Amino acid sequence: MNRREVLKGLGALGGVLLLNENLLAKEQTQKLILIKNAQVFDGVNLLKGAKDVLIENNIIKNVADKIDETTLKDTTIIDAKGKFLMPGLTDAHWHVMFAASELDSVNLPDPGLFYANAINGARDTVMRGFTTVRDMAGAVFGIKTAIDSGIIYGPRIYPSGAFISQTSGHGDFTPVTANTDGCCECSGILERMGEFKVADGVPEVLRAVRQQLKKGASQIKIGVGGGVISAFDPLDSIQFRVDEIKAAVDAASDWGTYVCAHVYDDNGINRALDGGVKSIEHGQLVSEKTVARMAKDKAWLSLQPFEYNEFSPAPKSPKGAILNKAWRNAVKYAKKHNCRFAFGTDCLFNPAQAKGQNFMLCLFASEIGELETLRLATSNNCELFKMSKNRDPYGEHELGRVKNDAYADLILIDGDPLKDIFVLSKYEDTFKVIIKDGVIVKNTLA
Template structure:
């Protein structure tokens, strides 16, 4: 007769058993040798001289001119092209790109999942081998990617973004009020896109629920949002006690809280509660920017400019007016990043637009208004990798990303040209990324024979 201990152990093993599946659309070999490549290592200002890089399994095993690969190694002649780390997007929504808001609220879940899988593959084909998901039910998609069912980037998932009644992420109609426990969860909550939490105890519960599902960090919406129907930009949502409860719950799991916030008041309240990262911050003032530096806070922000975001909302709508206000703050924000050397991660924050997602690389190169090509490349590789490490033991992938050095994970792009001299190469990945490798596996190879 099975003992309760044996039954419990067996059940636990089943829960943690990985799915076995072939890698989707990937070519793998024990060793891959890149010959005649010039390296952008993720940190420097120049490319290396022509050299070789050996990948063994999913790691960079050796760099140099005197490498002796195994007899069955695949050899790739780079022809003097640039080998660089895979790109990292620090603010992405893997589940919410190809849906419309109407589909999210009323559409079929199965169709939404298939859309997200297709977009994950497209993201990888744009050279973004890692994304940090900032709100949405991405746990299943991450599992499918990691198991090889779908080709896509590594995902650092947040799970549902946590908000308050009337906050950014609360899409309920007014007819659903009051919320007294007699009404079911809203559609967005049922799907795991957002969770509404009022009071410190409920905030702790919602944070712990995301951690239980595998969240690598926790996202709260500490201020108003552009797309939300009920939250003006100037409002501060969570109380200090609620923010502190979230920080405590995340810290107990060895990870951190990041908050959606635009204004000085929302940013300062979050920092004072122990929050380590601010998303957006397009409306902060000079004093608040200095405060972020003094408190060693990371900024995760995006080039929210008319080139990409104009026309997202109907002219004359409240959302359009809020979008205009945020876009107007972008220039000043990046000026303060440069002035005070704020630790800054690059992201894009694309929502509900496959067409905009295709501009992911162009959004990165648009930073030339404020940064040099070397600074831009560093931000989307080694800096973003350092940023991801804030998740500590909750990081879903063990190993170093964003650099080309011995022992680092083999997420690599072979670029037809020198992105330090021509950063716009990154804006046309279909043409210029001839080979894409993630975790030592080749997902794209269009090199001439």
């Protein structure tokens, strides 16, 4: 990484902090927002006729045919003029810490650029209209606190904390020559930074899970199968014994939440289900028989549309090629057997791919249609997020809906994604207003 790239990253951090002055000023003065004459998709259905939507602080107070603005004081009024209003988008498998960085930024002597990229990436995420993400690995707790406190821009975050892996598993990035006595100096840099955690045996798994819960994890993520970016584990390998998986599930259950498992194929998925896992992350190589079992066990299939396109070129690894377009079969099986499935992207260590977050969502429309795709990325994903129960950091109000008493996370779009889903992928031009937690973060209509 050259000096120009380092300065660019630090400049981005300064830009975010400068923008924050305007954000805080808005938060101090902005109490009421009235959006008038909008075509409203409420997260489930398209409402009939034009609607007005009133926001008070960070909550939607009223959705009605007509709201009398003359009765409102100190109100920001946005005339939608028939534009399309919908809930903010959600991503059920995002990586706040990794999406905006190349892998080599992790290996710098000081991790400052890595964190600066994450902060800038969080801002970019919400500017793409993604107002909530379920973070599936990373020491994201500080950034989450900064976002929730209004210090920086970014989406709501459901954090998993460190990704928990066995030795030789998907989260073990130590070289094969490393000492295996567990000393900190010999652990991988990502583990030392709190992004991953290697654990072997029930006691170590319990400790690792409890550490993440202590830090504020909404759910726990473990590795039960091989991965693409990890060097030493074959894609078909099964990771963690059933007793280790059950230990993770028990520890999470004691805190009222659940466990997610990184895994692609039947053998690993069934191992995860045997241990009580409720969210299968990836699963592109799943068979119809196993999907039927998932539906019976009330487990979710958290899918990412991995296939080669302008944002995701063909990987050099043969492991990556195996997954190309395999997600489409998984969707068909899930629809047939009424297995709940979620949308995510899993962009990491590839900033160019992260810019295609919206495009990846649009790919689902070719399998399930435009309406179901919008539901998938709004109210449907939020049903999965609710599985965090008492660990849900945003459980006080509803997410993914445009309705009374829901959180005010909204996008106003010039175009109709129910007719052309790809207006979502042209977000820089088509997203005219973005509101997150009742704060206008973008408004080109003013």
